Amino acid sequence: MLSQPHPSSGTTVVTVDRVSLDYHKEREPLPVLVDVSLSAKKDELVAVTGPSGCGKSTLLRIIAGLVRPSSGKVMVLDTEVTGPRADVSMVFQNFVLLPWRTALENVLFGLSSRNEFTEEQKIEKAKAALDVAGLSGFEDVYPGELSGGMKQRVGVARALATEPRVMLLDEPFSSLDDLTAERLRKETYTLLINPQSPVQSVILVSHNVEEIIELADRVVVLSGRPAHVVGEVDVTMPRPRNKKSEEFFHWVDKVYTLLS
């Protein structure tokens, strides 16, 4: 069953349709995800949460085309995801930067398979993405010389440089200190969801419920072994969302109730 349409529904950008995944242990199938369905519409940020180890990141890798599901399918706009694709980008928890390459070279790496662009165009796009991510001037700096927040900005720039329609965020703020995470969270949302952004939908995997309520239009809660969708919450709270407000706690509580 597909998820119910969001009240502000527009075009559906991502559809996860009854996706299941089995690993095999001594030839016995070990189900990890069962019948997971969700969708993300244009200008929506959908968060996926659930207990540690339940398969949230695996689901994101299936959407990215990095892992093939055992059954079910993932559609991005009108086409089925059968492998990694240019219009879907991912930002990882641990930044995954190449330490021997500068910030600019790391962003260029994301563009390396895009043969439709000349080298000059790629450099131009990479510089523009670094600028958008707030790292103008840091092109020739190596990751080891950057702070955690700046490294993640390079990760965001690398994902943005390909001008993706879908952005997948895998716990992107959890390796950062609280202050940096707080700022980057706000910035990333406005960076991704705005009329100038090529990104149409964002899927965020996070175990931080407050972070989810701050950012998401909709929350999909996974639980159990094997993991399945135990509920969805439409977060209709207007933005900007005050984390100290009673309304905010109401939404946090709603998600916790599904999780426990």
Added chain:
Amino acid sequence: MADTRPLPTALMMPGNVRAGQVISLVEIAGSIGGKVDVPKLADELGADIAVLLPILDTAEMLGLVRTEKGDVLLTDLGLKFQKTTRNKVRMLRDRVATIEPFRTALDLASRKKTVTAQEIADSLAEIGLKWHYKPDLNEALVRTLLIHWAIYADLLGYDGKSGEFRKAQSKP
């Protein structure tokens, strides 16, 4: 020959404070409005007081906040900084240029065209300004400070391949 120069009274940027932390502090102090006492600010920021204090010192050094008997107030510059949405640190360019190690780095970069963190750290150590007593860690801290603040403030450019800083070709 003995160094007869007077002991330094230079402003020194704390080695462990990052631009983003100062931005968060100013934004939160501004969103609360008026005078905020330090424990409340620490609580709002979710930061330990030991973490908060050097950030607060830096914000004060940069002219963004004023502290009065344990209360924190935004200055006019702080209010302007809070409202700016992009390139906030660029606004502080002239201010950052008066603080060490940026002052010396700019001076050396104007005279020598390119300069390494080692040369800047050595020059500062000669006048008694050190961020760590071990020379290698001192040099690393100076380089980190320069990368974090001086590039954001558009004072210096840095080439990671050669490890050299140069004066930034200022953008409009």
